[in-house]
Every structure is written in structure tokens, then in C-alpha cells.
Amino acid sequence: MGGDATMATFKCTSCGHEKEGRCKPQKCPECEGKKTFEKKE
Numbered sequence: 775m776g777g778d779a780t781m782a783t784f785k786c787t788s789c790g791h792e793k794e795g796r797c798k799p800q801k802c803p804e805c806e807g808k809k810t811f812e813k814k815e
């Protein structure tokens with residue numbers, strides 16, 4: 775039962791911080807930018 779099928783990597787377009795999650799982060803923990811994450815292909 776893989777639980778990571780819906781996991782995706784998101785990258786902050788402001789500082790380059792990458793974060794894995796099921797949905798797009800609302801806030802970057804590194805630069806505190808809001809809605810700066812884009813899904814990484």
C-alpha cells in the first residue's frame with residue numbers, strides 16, 4: 775500500500791527551497807514567501 779502516490783515535489787520560485795507534499799504549500803518556510811511554490815515536474 776504505497777502512500778506516496780499522490781506526493782509531489784514543490785519548489786519555491788523565490789528561494790529555490792524544495793518541499794514534498796500532497797498539496798501546494800501556502801507559505802515557504804525559508805523565505806516566508808506566500809504562494810511562491812510551483813509544482814516540480
Ligand SMILES: [Zn+2]
Nearest residue numbers: 786789802805
Ligand atoms: Zn522560498
